[in-house]
Amino acid sequence: MYVDMVTARHYEERLQEEYLEGKQPAFDISAGPIPGELHLAAGHEASGAGVCQHLRDDDAVTAPHRPHHVAIAKGVDLKRMTAEIFGRETGLGKGKGGHMHLFDPDVNFACSGIIAQGCPPAAGAALAAKKRNTDSVAVAFLGEGAIDQGGFLESLNFAAVRDLPVVFVIEDNDWAISMPKDRVTDVENGSRRAGGFDMPGVRVDHDDAVAIYEAAGEAIGRARDRNGPTLLEVQVHRRMGHFMGDPQSYRPERDQDAALARDSIERLAADLRAHGVDDDELDELREDAHKRVEEAIAWAKDQPEPEPGAAHEDVFVNPGSGVTDSEPEFELAGGDD
């Protein structure tokens, strides 16, 4: 868990540096080595690590537009993921998806740039597991800003009525871009949404990886034992802007300071020290994680950009005609031809 978290933190900090290259002093979204928008998850690490610790490769995960910490914790190929973020040919999606649309079928990870819309496919993956009578589960991650979306609420009901082995994880970082939670919903505790669907709802109040790990273990165990879905909300914090380049002028300074002070990685490190792990060991784990990140970034930057002609490929996996390109001949009685 600690390794996943320090990997994810260093990953986001390094991507921030790479992303801003060429974009300063005047921010130009079209400049620099990383194309497009970039939504970094520094401050969310405890959620991805605490939840995914309980998952196997055959369990499906859908993540939202802020997906890197979840992808890392789910075991997505870090080099190919990084190459995708840099828009390179050897990326997970050959440079066609980008950082909000990472797909790694080897570990059943997917993400979507549309708020709450990962929930229905996660329910569908859970439906597939149930139909196939396996003990696989599915987890949908979403932000607290997504809890008023129809796709989320419909999925809760669909999962509840079908007893699907799925866990919905709300990552509450207090902010939906510029909108604080209390201005858009009267429900302070998003997990209470579960009550309307007769589903267990659990909230973990602090950025505490161990508490998230324990709550997620219970929810995922429940799903794996075929006892139905759970809604889990975990408090995280947003250490950076909504997207890189976000001036955050809407955000009080004290809120940013408070977010920086609530460091779940430091909290977990303190827990580990209290359990007898010494600083040298923690340093070593962190250095190994940093090394892995540096290798992935170096590898990705070394990869070729896609050939322009590749833009025309991969709309379909089968030929346009489907599974056949010829029609059998029948003599239809009474036909004109």
Next chain:
Amino acid sequence: MSQQTQRVERELTMSRAMVEAIATEMRDDDEVFYMGEDVADYGGIFDSTEGLREEFGYDRVMDVPISETAYIGAAVGAAQMGMRPIAELMFVDFFGVAMDQIYNQLAKNTYMSGGNVSVPMVLTTAVGGTYNDAAQHSQTLYGTFAHVPGMKVVVPSTAYEAKGLMHNAIRDDDPVVYMFHKRLMGIGWMPAPDGPKTPVPETDYTIPFGSADVKREGDDVTVVTLGLHVHRALEAAENLADDGTSVEVLDLRSLVPLDTDTIVESVEKTGNLVVVDEDYRSFGVTGEIVASVADEALGALDAVERVAVPDVPIPYSRPLENEVVPNVGDIEAAVERIQ
């Protein structure tokens, strides 16, 4: 016809042919299942699943909450895990509540994954008017679905097509939108015109997408159309033949992919093109067909006519709906204008 060609006598309605294909695929593959509103006990409001629940039970013929985003999205998720779901959108007009799952997930996940993820599902949906159901229950929206890349879009016009296209749709590893016209299904309370009830082989067979069918050969004018209007065009062609005009009628059968070759071949013969569509005129099927022919064979085009719904919502009252949905007379008039 060669000696091996099988002669087929047995006639089915379009709905029976569609269901026969689905049932056969469900028998052959446990991973095929059907989700939709009123598809189990009711058998589909338009008979699209009649009898399936009795054979396959509620686990494989699933009635779902009125939550199109959830269950169409769940079909996407199950398909990405390798199953072969069929999800039914009761009326195509209801697409709006689930358009993100259709436009942004179903259609794009294959491409965004660089082809590493496939979405082998079928989205069935009822289309069309002619029974005074007004603006929110009468559209075809062919152009809306054919517009976004990543979905194959098929439109059967007869029972024979309904079965062969459905077999191909379920077996295809890509998402296929299967748009069936209510008026063609052969439902007791919505009588079909002559034509969609055809002989249907008992064996399973696949009709390739992107293969338009010449439903009637002719020399003077090419009429390109799909769905219900195949039958209206055939009737118009029959009437015009009495006046000495020879009309060729092409049934597109699929919009994605579009069989431009067959259209161009016909236009090169006739020089005259009439496109007939039950969808809106602007930014839709008629304009696309004309543009495609112009791209490929501008020189072969002597004259062009478009027959489509003028750009108004489908009205309720009978005389109003009849005014805007192209009828046989409208097609004949277009052919005559072009001559």
